[in-house]
Amino acid sequence: MEEFTTLQCPFCGQSFETMVDTTVASQRFTTDCEVCCRPFEVIAECEDGEILSLDVVGN
Numbered sequence: 001m002e003e004f005t006t007l008q009c010p011f012c013g014q015s016f017e018t019m020v021d022t023t024v025a026s027q028r029f030t031t032d033c034e035v036c037c038r039p040f041e042v043i044a045e046c047e048d049g050e051i052l053s054l055d056v057v058g059n
């Protein structure tokens with residue numbers, strides 16, 4: 001199950017929505033900011049259908 005969540009870019013501070021697959025309990029992936037286009041890492045902890053925590057890490 002995929003859930004929309006709001007991320008905040010660690011570089012420019014802009015918030016935007018992304019999809020997280022909540023069937024994966026612990027995951028990290030890299031995404032690009034929609035505004036400044038810089039890549040950053042997202043660390044997500046999930047239960048099925050629910051996002052428990054979300055951290056963003058700028059490289």
Ligand SMILES: [Zn+2]
Binds near residue numbers: 009010011014037
């Ligand atoms: Zn940005």
